[in-house]
Amino acid sequence: MQDRHTPEHVEAWRREGALVIPNFFTPQEVATVVADFRQVFGEPEAAQEALVRPPAQGPGTFHPSQFKTIESVPLDCSPALNLIGLHPALVAYARACLGTDDVHLYQCQAWAKYTGAADYNQPFHCDYVNHTLTAPSQDERLNSFTVICYFTDVTEAHGPTHYVVRPDSDPFAPPEATLAYAGEAYEERQRRLGELARTTAAPAGSIFPYGIDVYHRGTNLTAPRGHRYTVTACFKRARNDAIAFTAWAFHHLKPWARIFDHASPEQLACFGVPRPGDPFWTETTLARTQARYPKWNAAPYRAALAAQPVAAE
Numbered sequence: 001m002q003d004r005h006t007p008e009h010v011e012a013w014r015r016e017g018a019l020v021i022p023n024f025f026t027p028q029e030v031a032t033v034v035a036d037f038r039q040v041f042g043e044p045e046a047a048q049e050a051l052v053r054p055p056a057q058g059p060g061t062f063h064p065s066q067f068k069t070i071e072s073v074p075l076d077c078s079p080a081l082n083l084i085g086l087h088p089a090l091v092a093y094a095r096a097c098l099g100t101d102d103v104h105l106y107q108c109q110a111w112a113k114y115t116g117a118a119d120y121n122q123p124f125h126c127d128y129v130n131h132t133l134t135a136p137s138q139d140e141r142l143n144s145f146t147v148i149c150y151f152t153d154v155t156e157a158h159g160p161t162h163y164v165v166r167p168d169s170d171p172f173a174p175p176e177a178t179l180a181y182a183g184e185a186y187e188e189r190q191r192r193l194g195e196l197a198r199t200t201a202a203p204a205g206s207i208f209p210y211g212i213d214v215y216h217r218g219t220n221l222t223a224p225r226g227h228r229y230t231v232t233a234c235f236k237r238a239r240n241d242a243i244a245f246t247a248w249a250f251h252h253l254k255p256w257a258r259i260f261d262h263a264s265p266e267q268l269a270c271f272g273v274p275r276p277g278d279p280f281w282t283e284t285t286l287a288r289t290q291a292r293y294p295k296w297n298a299a300p301y302r303a304a305l306a307a308q309p310v311a312a313e
């Protein structure tokens, strides 16, 4: 597979904390993901008809109505949406940024936004508060590679995320300033961040990788009958216990076969599934996992086991 990122993209993520890469996904990939969005969230026209408009929100708040149409994988749809967050090109970029071949996906959500369904405006904030219990590491490889992927064209009227690159915010807004959501200093910081902000407005298929210590904010959708489809994927170094969001097995009632039936061993490894050849795999653990996911392709795991010197079980 050919990389879709360049060394400059890795360098920009490390140095600036955020960037936009237009057209990372192909139109064909976008089309299959959009079809899944419609299956999971309904046709956008129908969603618009059903709108019950919530009251406008005050400044400095994240209105809960923003988050009503956000769903974690696995979803009841094709592999397109279920595995787009683990597209090999995206994983390759995450690996390069985090400086390791062993990365875990610890959050992957589909989010459908509709004009009028909520006031999607947010204050500038850093995401680290719900990805770790302490503070962002000063070594970005020990933080996360978080990315928002666009599957609809996002103009200024379709709620593009706005962001401030780290070198611009650092002099006056350290990450911990995100803990305050009121007061004069807060208002002044928001004003200055607003002056320095860049937009992520970009065509469908574009991606916005950013760090958990980077100031950004959701903006409102104003296009008449507009909608915005995004997938958020968050990667960390495997075994980095300081970072977490989703405990996958906690959501065991979700349709995991949708993922197991189609994912490669490398994609499953991003969920923490041991790779072929790992001592976890024995005839018994293979049979038990196959019992749980009858259509899972266990062949690579079986082959690796067969190739190993016989060990006592």
Ligand SMILES: O=C(O)CCC(=O)C(=O)O
Residues within 6 Å of the ligand: 122, 127, 159, 160, 161, 162, 216, 217, 218, 219
């Ligand atoms: O959806 C977006 O544009 C950004 C949302 C966001 O930053 C958040 O909910 O933390």
Ligand SMILES: [Fe+2]
Residues within 6 Å of the ligand: 125, 126, 127, 216, 217
């Ligand atoms: Fe955020």
